[in-house]
Amino acid sequence: MSAIPQEFVRKTAQLSEDVTQPFPSSRKVYVTGSRPDLRVPMREVRLTPTETNARPEENPPVLIYDTSGPYTDPDARIDLLSGLPAVREQWIEERGDTELLDGPTSAFGRQRQHDPALAHLRFEHLRTPRRAKPGCNLTQMHYARKGIITPEMEYVAIRESMRLEELRADPRYAKLLRQHPGQDFASGMPETITPEFVRDEVARGRAIIPANINHPELEPMIIGRNFRVKINTNIGNSALTSSIEEEVEKMVWSARWGGDTLMDLSTGKNIHETREWILRNAPMPIGTVPIYQALEKVEGKPEELTWELMRDTLIEQAEQGVDYFTIHAGVLLRYVPLTADRLTGIVSRGGSILAKWCLAHHQENFLYTHFAEICEIMKAYDVAFSLGDGLRPGSLADANDRAQFAELETLGELTKLAWEHDVQVMIEGPGHVPMQMIQENVTKELADCHEAPFYTLGPLITDIAPAYDHITSGIGAANIGWYGTAMLCYVTPKEHLGLPDKQDVRDGIVTYKIAAHAADLAKGLPGAQIRDNALSKARFEFRWEDQFNLSLDPDRAREYHDQTMPHASHKVAHFCSMCGPHFCSMKITQDVRDYADAHRIGDVDAAVEEGMKEKAREFREKGAAIYKEV
C-alpha cells in the first residue's frame, strides 16, 4: 500500500485533469526512427478547408514542435505517482557502459531515502541509480567525438527536422514553405538537420543534449545555435510559499505551454523529495543550481560551505537524474572587487554565495579549484555544465562591465577543461543590457567560450517596468536569440516582485516562445515560417478556429475573441469585431484579389481606355453583392 497520503494522491489526480487535455484540433503523432522504440512526438494541428466558389481547397495539417510530453496524448496513461515511462532505458542499457548501483552513493541521498519522517512525501517508485562503469565515459559528447550517433542524437535530428524533407516533397505545402532569407551571422545552419549533423555539432561543443543516464524518462532535445532556439522555465518552492504538488503541477504546466527545459530552483524544505517527484514525471531536461541545496545544508551560511558538502550534493542530484548543473566556477576571488563600484553589485544568488565564501576564506572559489573533480562526477552520469554567470549585471548601469566579462573569459577557460573530459557545456549570460549592447555579449561569448551554446536570462532592456519584466526581457531575448543565443531563460511578470503563479508561468512561457520563434525566423531556420504562413492564411480567410488552433495559446485567443463576439456563428463570420459587419479590410481585399485574378489586372497599364471602363462597370455590378449580413 502506498505511503503517500490520500490527500496528496487526490491533489495529484486533480492536477493531471487540469493539464492532460489535448490542444484543440490537435493530435499527437509519433515519427519513428531507425528502431521501433525511437518514437519522436509531434503535435499535428488539423485545419479546415478554404471555402471557395469552386470546390473547397484543402489546408494540410501543420506540425508543431511538441514539448508537452505524454500529458497531451489521450492514449497515454498518466500516473504521477508512478512517473513517466523510461523511454531511454533500453538505449542506455545497450551501450553497456553503466552499472546499476545498490542505492544512492551520496551521504545525503542515503539519509533522505531512509528517513521515516519523509515517508509521507517521498516518491514511491524510486529508481535504482546508474553510474558509468569504471574507466567508461558515457557522455553524448564522448560518443559524438568517437563518431557514434546515439539514439538520442537521432531523436533530436528527427525532432528538429519536423518532417521538413517530406513537406518539401509535398505540393500542398509549397506556399506554406515560402520563407524570407535569414541573417544567421555565419553560424552555418544547414538546410536539413541530419543525425550526422547533430553528432558533429555535439562533437564540436557547439550544441549539447542534456540527458542524464538517471533520467530515462527524458524526451531528448538539443541546445545549440544551429537548432531551434529553446526556452527554459524555472520553478522552485521557497521558504515562504508553495508545496511539492504545486511544483509538479507547474512542471507539467510548463511542458504544456512550451518549456524546453526546466530548472528546479527550490530553496526551501524537502528540496530532495520535490526534485524526485519532478524528475520522475518530467519529459524535459531538468537543471538545478546545486549550491542552493548545499547552502540549505549549512543553514544558509555561505562561509560554512565546503567542497566535500558540494561534492556530496552533486552526486546526490546526479543520481536522481538532474540533466544539467549551474556551476558558478567563474566567480574568482580577484573578480569580486570589480563589482564594488557597481550600481547593483552581485545579483546572482549563486554568484553572491560564492563571492561571500571567497571573501570569508580568502581562498579561491572551491568550484574553480575543484573543477576537474566536478568534471569527473558530471561525466559519470552525463550531467551537462551550465557555467553560471555569477557576476551578471543586475541593472542596465552594470551591463558589459569588467566584472561580467572577466568571468566570461574564465568560463571560456573552464569550457576547454570540461571538454577535455568530454563533458557537455553551455554558458550562462545576462541579465540587464540595453539593446545596443546585446550583440557584444553574443560575439564575446562565442569567441571566448569557443562557440559553446549561450544560455541567457532575458536580457531585460530597461529597468523601469517591474510587473512587465516578461516583456522587457522578452524583447532582449528575441534579439539575443537572433544574434546566436541557443536557449533563453524565461522571466515572468512577477520577476523582482514575487513568486509566479500558474498564470504568470503561462505568460512568461508564451512570451518566450514568441522571442524564440522570432529569433528562429530572423536567423532563417528552415521551415520556421510554416506556422506563421498557415495562421496568416487562416486569418485572411476568416477561418477563426484554425487561427486559434495554430496560435501559441489557443485558449486565450479564443477567450479574447469571445469577449467581443461570443456567439459561435461569429467564428465563421466573414467579419471581425474591429470593423463590424459592414466594413472589413480583409473582406474588401478578397474582392480585390478575386477581381485581379479574374481580370488579369497586371496588364492594366496596357489596357485601352474602353476596356478599363468595361472593367469598372463589371466590378460595380459584382460589388453590389459584397456586403452580406451574417
Add this chain to the structure above:
Amino acid sequence: MSAIPQEFVRKTAQLSEDVTQPFPSSRKVYVTGSRPDLRVPMREVRLTPTETNARPEENPPVLIYDTSGPYTDPDARIDLLSGLPAVREQWIEERGDTELLDGPTSAFGRQRQHDPALAHLRFEHLRTPRRAKPGCNLTQMHYARKGIITPEMEYVAIRESMRLEELRADPRYAKLLRQHPGQDFASGMPETITPEFVRDEVARGRAIIPANINHPELEPMIIGRNFRVKINTNIGNSALTSSIEEEVEKMVWSARWGGDTLMDLSTGKNIHETREWILRNAPMPIGTVPIYQALEKVEGKPEELTWELMRDTLIEQAEQGVDYFTIHAGVLLRYVPLTADRLTGIVSRGGSILAKWCLAHHQENFLYTHFAEICEIMKAYDVAFSLGDGLRPGSLADANDRAQFAELETLGELTKLAWEHDVQVMIEGPGHVPMQMIQENVTKELADCHEAPFYTLGPLITDIAPAYDHITSGIGAANIGWYGTAMLCYVTPKEHLGLPDKQDVRDGIVTYKIAAHAADLAKGLPGAQIRDNALSKARFEFRWEDQFNLSLDPDRAREYHDQTMPHASHKVAHFCSMCGPHFCSMKITQDVRDYADAHRIGDVDAAVEEGMKEKAREFREKGAAIYKEV
C-alpha cells in the same frame, strides 16, 4: 441648463474619479518658459533616503515626462462637460494669422451642429472654429522655416529636456546621470535640446509638432527621431460596441499611462460628436483617418466615395481640431495588382477602401490626384499629414514586398509636395516584419521620404501569437524605434481578435512605453537612463516603495508584490519573496560591498598571506550578524 442628460453627466463624473488620482508619491510640477503662460508639466517622483550606518543619504527626486494632462493635477478643476483650458489660445491669437469663423464651414459640420436629434449627446461648449486668414500660412513648419521660434517650439524644447541641464549641474544627480553610449545611426542627436534645435528640426521636416489651431487645449509635443520616441494609442467605437463616454474615458486613461498622441478610429454612429468630446478634453494631439468617416457617409460603399465628400470631411474634422490626418494617398491604381499574390492581400482598412475605389472607377486614387488641394486645407488649420501605408504587409510573408515599397516611394514624392506648402508630414509604416528585415524599412523610409518622421505599427515579428500581439509587436517596436522610428503605434492584446477594454489599453500602452524607452536608451538619448538608474538603486537598497513609484505601472508592481508579501512590514524588509528571509543575493552583495569598501579589497593581490587570514577572520566575525530576522 445643459441639454446633456443627467445619466451622461453622472457617468462622466464617475470616470473622472477613476482617472484623476495623482500617481503615488508624485506631484505635478511646471517649468515656466520665456512667458508666464508657457508652463510645461512634468511629474516629479519623490524618493525616500537610503538608510546607512551613518546619516541617511538623500535620493533626489526623479522627473518623468508627463503625458497625463491636467487630470493628475490635484489643483486642476476637471470638468469633462466644459473641456480643458485652452492653454494655446493666446499664442494662436497673438500670431494674428487666423480669423474666427461664424461656425463650421463644412456642410456636414453645420448639419450636425443644428440637428436637434443630437442634442442629448452633443458637446455643449462648442468652440468657434478658426482658419488661416487668406494668404496666411500658419503651420509650425512655416514659422520654423521663417526662423521663428513659436511658443509651441519652446514648449517642446523644455518638455524634451526635462531639466537636464539643471540636473547636470546638481552633484546629487552625478551617479544617476551615468549612461552607456548609444548607437543612433548618425541621426545627429544633440546633448541638449534647445528651442533653436527644435525649430531647425521642424524646418528640415525631420520632426513635426502636430498642433491644430482649433485644438488650443493641446499640450504641445514633438515627433522626430532626435527626440524621445513617442507612442500613439487608438480608440474608436465600432458598429458593434462602445459609447461616447467609454471613448472619452479611454482617452483620459491613455493619457494617464503614457500615450503621447491618440487616434480616434471610430467607425460607428455619432463619430462627429464623439470626436468633439474627445478633442475638448484631450491634452494630446488627436489623429484620425478621415476616410473612415467619409465611408460612413456613403453607407460603407467605397465605390461611392467622392473627392467632394472627402473634402467636406477634411474641413469638418480640421475645424473640430484634429491634429493629424492619416491620408492614404500612396495607394495608386498601378500598385493594387502588386498585392494580388500576397498571402494576406491588403489589410489596411484605408488601403483597401482606396484600392476598391480605384478598381471600381479605374481611375487614380482621388487623394493622390487632389493632393495639392488637401495640402491647402491642411495648412489653413495646421493639420499634419500622417501619410498612410495602405499597402502595409498583413503577415510576415508579405513583408518588404514590392507593393509596400512602391507605396513608400510615392509617399516620399508626396512629402516633397506637402513641404512645398510647409505642411508637416510623418510617414506610416508596417505592420508584420520579421526581425532581420526591420532595419531596411527605416533605412528606406529615411532615404525615400527625406527623413520625415517614421510612425510605425509594431511591427509584429511573428504571426503566431494572437492574444499576445502587444508583445510580438512590442519587440518589433523596440527595434524599429532604436533604428530611428519617431513614433510607435501601440497594439493591445486584443489585436486581430476584438476590441480592447481598459485593461487591454493599459497593457498595450505600458508595453509600448517599454519599447519606446528601450529605444531611447539604445539610441543614447541624453538623460534616458536616469529613471533606470534610480529604480535599480532603489531595488538594490530594498526601497520597495520607491521601486514601485518609479516604475511604469506603480499600481501593478505593488499589487504583484503584495500577492506574495501582503504585509506593509515586508515593503521595508531587507529580503524579497523570491529568496526568503535567510537568503537574498542583494543582501549578501551589500555585505560584499561593505567589506570591499572597508578593506580596500582592490589591493588584495598585493596583500601578504597573514593579512588575508586576518581579513578572513574579521569577515567571519562581522558575518555572524548578517542574517537579521525581520
